[in-house]
Amino acid sequence: MYANFPPQFLAFLKENHIDPSVYDVQGGLPRYVRIVRYKQRTASEIQRLVKQTQHDAGCTVTEVAGVPGFLEIADQSVKLAQLQGYGSGDLVGMDVSSGIAVHALSVAPGDNVLDLCCAPGAKLLLLAEQSMDTIAPGSVTGVDNSSHRIATCRSLIKKHAGRTRGIVRLFAADGTNFACHAPRKLWWDAQAVGAFAQQNPAVAVAADSSVANERPWFAPRLLSTAYACSGTALYDRVLVDAECTHDGSLVHIRKYGEQWGWEQLGSQASGSGRTQPVPVLQSRLLENGWRLLKPGGVLVYSTCSLSRFQNELVLGGFLARHGDDEASVEPIPLFDEKDSGCEIEALPIWKPETDEEWVRHGLGSQLRALFQRMQHAARLDPRVSNTSGMFIARIRKIGDNSKGTIETEIVPLGQSSMT
Numbered sequence: 001m002y003a004n005f006p007p008q009f010l011a012f013l014k015e016n017h018i019d020p021s022v023y024d025v026q027g028g029l030p031r032y033v034r035i036v037r038y039k040q041r042t043a044s045e046i047q048r049l050v051k052q053t054q055h056d057a058g059c060t061v062t063e064v065a066g067v068p069g070f071l072e073i074a075d076q077s078v079k080l081a082q083l084q085g086y087g088s089g090d091l092v093g094m095d096v097s098s099g100i101a102v103h104a105l106s107v108a109p110g111d112n113v114l115d116l117c118c119a120p121g122a123k124l125l126l127l128a129e130q131s132m133d134t135i136a137p138g139s140v141t142g143v144d145n146s147s148h149r150i151a152t153c154r155s156l157i158k159k160h161a162g163r164t165r166g167i168v169r170l171f172a173a174d175g176t177n178f179a180c181h182a183p184r185k186l187w188w189d190a191q192a193v194g195a196f197a198q199q200n201p202a203v204a205v206a207a208d209s210s211v212a213n214e215r216p217w218f219a220p221r222l223l224s225t226a227y228a229c230s231g232t233a234l235y236d237r238v239l240v241d242a243e244c245t246h247d248g249s250l251v252h253i254r255k256y257g258e259q260w261g262w263e264q265l266g267s268q269a270s271g272s273g274r275t276q277p278v279p280v281l282q283s284r285l286l287e288n289g290w291r292l293l294k295p296g297g298v299l300v301y302s303t304c305s306l307s308r309f310q311n312e313l314v315l316g317g318f319l320a321r322h323g324d325d326e327a328s329v330e331p332i333p334l335f336d337e338k339d340s341g342c343e344i345e346a347l348p349i350w351k352p353e354t355d356e357e358w359v360r361h362g363l364g365s366q367l368r369a370l371f372q373r374m375q376h377a378a379r380l381d382p383r384v385s386n387t388s389g390m391f392i393a394r395i396r397k398i399g400d401n402s403k404g405t406i407e408t409e410i411v412p413l414g415q416s417s418m419t
């Protein structure tokens with residue numbers, strides 16, 4: 001694969017200090033799928049599904065230890081369409097690295113979750129399964145600024161979510177200034193909605209359908225009411241799976257060779273058509289997600305890029321704006337807890353090794369403390385993790401919400417050396 005890369009992409013790898021050998025393991029990476037509604041299935045149902053998938057794939061299929069619901073298909077060339085479980089809606093294509101990013105949020109049933117860059121929706125679907133509670137359902141709010149990609153999300157939800165579909169609302173909106181708060185308590189209770197409508201006839205007519213931030217693009221009726229949409233509650237969990245250059249997703253890179261043409265990879269990496277540098281966009285998304293997270297809540301920042309400019313330096317800029325009395329980067333439970341059973345290995349974060357390197361990146365050595373604060377973030381790397389590349393940081397909000405609003409000037413660390 002590496003031999004086909006266009007010069008622009010090779011230059012991108014060099015500028016971003018990404019070792020091209022990462023793409024050599026492509027032949028060896030397995031394909032991953034996820035069993036939807038895993039928790040609701042019996043052990044024998046799961047066994048049947050694994051056996052059927054093995055039969056359809058014609059190779060070994062095993063459950064991924066410690067990451068519930070994920071199956072590893074030994075032969076990466078297996079197509080989803082050849083799997084009966086995919087056709088029946090029991091399986092979705094999802095790399096296990098994405099599953100780890102979702103699990104890092106520790107969503108509990110009943111949580112209100114915000115997914116700020118949600119399309120095409122594999123993580124959104126899993127989040128919805130995790131926040132579902134039959135007595136007091138949680139909710140998942142998905143936001144994406146691409147209307148055709150959000151339509152893909154809707155199809156995915158319709159095909160796979162089952163009853164969980166009732167707790168998902170989708171917004172076609174810009175995540176950097178998205179402002180709709182979490183649904184009010186009891187949004188699912190028709191009596192509460194009716195009482196609100198009686199007491200607030202002016203508000204209750206409808207949320208403003210002309211404002212993307214106030215009216216979901218797709219939602220069940222009860223999640224579209226003015227009652228649900230006009231509160232000021234913050235979210236329990238926020239996922240910022242930020243727009244990035246996708247260079248760590250080997251499946252994505254392979255598609256340039258198979259479908260889109262290698263030359264497209266060059267122009268995509270060089271950022272043509274983008275209105276702002278990717279790390280600036282990422283920082284803005286992260287900042288807005290943080291603004292909408294409640295104190296005590298958890299935000300996961302993830303990208304499928306291996307570039308330090310989109311990962312550690314974005315996170316470092318964020319931590320520089322939010323002190324340790326406000327934001328704490330916590331260990332990722334699947335990697336940290338001995339009994340998690342997770343056998344997937346992660347690499348530590350990148351950090352400058354020498355004083356010269358600190359200076360070259362425009363970082364004063366006093367910023368070492370910032371890297372100390374982010375030591376629990378992790379990198380999944382195809383060479384050691386046997387998954388696609390992924391950067392994951394789990395950040396707990398300790399303090400209040402008063403600092404670091406989206407109006408704050410946002411500068412990722414080392415921006416001067418960004419492409």
Ligand SMILES: C[S@@+](CC[C@H](N)C(=O)[O-])C[C@H]1O[C@@H](n2cnc3c(N)ncnc32)[C@H](O)[C@@H]1O
Pocket residue numbers: 098116117118119120121122123124143144145146149173174175176241242243244304
């Ligand atoms: C890495 S993908 C997200 C993948 C998704 N979380 C999933 O698991 O399927 C990044 C997404 O961010 C969206 N995006 C880019 N800029 C955005 C913005 N300003 N606001 C919201 N979404 C944005 C893109 O359209 C793209 O769908």
